[in-house]
Amino acid sequence: MEIRSIKSTSEKAFPQQQPQYASKLPSPQLTSKETVPPRPLEKRPFPQVLSSSLNLRFPA
Structure with missing residues (x-):
């Protein structure tokens, strides 16, 4: 009985989470497109x- 109740609650939780993810996905995509241009500038210091x-790990 306990296992059935857990399954029923989990099944009820999944449909509630799916619409939330779907609603959250479009917003990150828009923000990611806006952050694409500044990222190249941020990537320049990373190679250094x-x-x-x-150099510290493999001293010449």
């Missing part, structure tokens, strides 16, 4: 950090 970390 990676190169410095590589």
Whole structure:
């Protein structure tokens, strides 16, 4: 009986979560498109950090 009740609650929870995810997906997509242009600028410092970390790990 307890297992059946747990399954019924889980099945009820899934349909409620699905519409929430669907409603949240479109908003991140719009924000991701807006953040695409600034990302290249943010990626420029990353190679420097990676190169410095590589130099520390593998000293010439």
